[in-house]
Amino acid sequence: MAWMAWTTPTAIFFLVIASLLVIFTILAIKFPETPRRGVLGIDTTRGDRLFITLLGSAFINLAWLGLVGAELQPYALIVCLVYAVAVFRFV
Amino acid sequence: MEKTVNQKAWFLVLPVLVLVAFSAVIPLMTVVNYSVQDSFGQNNFFWAGLIWFEELLNSERMWDALGRQLAFSAIILAIEVPLGIFVALNMPKKGFWASVCLVLMSLPLLIPWNVVGTIWQVFARVDIGLLGYTLDKIGVDYNYTQDFFAAWATIIVMDVWHWTSLVALLAYAGLQSIPNAYYQAAKIDQASRWAVFRYIEFPKMLGVLMIAILLRFMDSFMIYTEPFVVTGGGPGNATTLLSIDLVKMALGQFDLGNAAAFSIMYFLVILAISWVFYTVMTNLDKRDAG
Numbered sequence: 001m002a003w004m005a006w007t008t009p010t011a012i013f014f015l016v017i018a019s020l021l022v023i024f025t026i027l028a029i030k031f032p033e034t035p036r037r038g039v040l041g042i043d044t045t046r047g048d049r050l051f052i053t054l055l056g057s058a059f060i061n062l063a064w065l066g067l068v069g070a071e072l073q074p075y076a077l078i079v080c081l082v083y084a085v086a087v088f089r090f091v
Numbered sequence: 092m093e094k095t096v097n098q099k100a101w102f103l104v105l106p107v108l109v110l111v112a113f114s115a116v117i118p119l120m121t122v123v124n125y126s127v128q129d130s131f132g133q134n135n136f137f138w139a140g141l142i143w144f145e146e147l148l149n150s151e152r153m154w155d156a157l158g159r160q161l162a163f164s165a166i167i168l169a170i171e172v173p174l175g176i177f178v179a180l181n182m183p184k185k186g187f188w189a190s191v192c193l194v195l196m197s198l199p200l201l202i203p204w205n206v207v208g209t210i211w212q213v214f215a216r217v218d219i220g221l222l223g224y225t226l227d228k229i230g231v232d233y234n235y236t237q238d239f240f241a242a243w244a245t246i247i248v249m250d251v252w253h254w255t256s257l258v259a260l261l262a263y264a265g266l267q268s269i270p271n272a273y274y275q276a277a278k279i280d281q282a283s284r285w286a287v288f289r290y291i292e293f294p295k296m297l298g299v300l301m302i303a304i305l306l307r308f309m310d311s312f313m314i315y316t317e318p319f320v321v322t323g324g325g326p327g328n329a330t331t332l333l334s335i336d337l338v339k340m341a342l343g344q345f346d347l348g349n350a351a352a353f354s355i356m357y358f359l360v361i362l363a364i365s366w367v368f369y370t371v372m373t374n375l376d377k378r379d380a381g
Contacts, residue, residue, distance in 0.1 A: 007134040010124045025101075032095040042370055043377070045096060055366065058359050070141045070163035 009044045022049055038091040049091055105180055126351035143352035155337040163332060164311045167250045171307060175258025182263055196256040208320025211249040235322060239329045246318045254307060261303040298375055301362035305368040312361060333357055
């Protein structure tokens, strides 16, 4: 795999996303759900909320990087976590 | 009682998933991988962290290109959607002329992007092009290779020329699906032409119209060939849209890390806006069904 120049951080990044997808797939099969309507006024399933969380987190990270700077980047993940909880609770 | 969602059928798309992984997902992952590294050629990569993202977020060049891109998409949508609806409303509903109109409408859609670019490149030239020459002769100061306004006008008119018929055809399909009973009811109520449009035609068209807007937005947001052939991004950087800038960066300067970071941000913006459109669309469908 050396010719593709993979690095450990990118590997971890994709492993986290892949395992999230696997977990949510298993959850969707084991515990079927009905879509629910939250603050956005749209029907969402767990998977939809995961998508909103991941996409939003990407923007949160970029905004943090642009406004705060790279040194404090890990703290952006805290914001993402709060955002994720909010999405899963209210959307 | 609401039905529960059963996701098991997704396993049936597994073969496609493998193919897509090979041809799209893994290449996309490679882009993410490059975005955190630097290369000096010969496939030697060095860890660079978030440098490229930071650089881009603080780069005027990227924000300018994004601004131009958003302006371009907004302008062509603002022209093509109303114009497409207008054309669809005035097309014959059936008979020989309806077929003639449909064929005429689909003609521009069949022309490849680079050919459209070449057609307009020549058509708008002041020395040999019909449009440029005529405009020049009647005293309009028009030169798309030097004038900012002329360059923008040219690529916008070109896009309108190429793609309005897509909106028109989709709107027309929406109109054709409206049962005659609606129009008869409107006639009995002595509804005005505007009321018929506002309360019958427009709501019934909304579904396909959203598809048209989504398609046109995505296409225009990713547009490369046509403006590149006509203006090459010039004069100066006046028509350097996002993808033109990206290609310059990735292939012209071979800044792989920078270009990869650029691609990811580009992708995220498209993903976010497409998701909004998609959500609105599916909710409209549900409202219509329910």
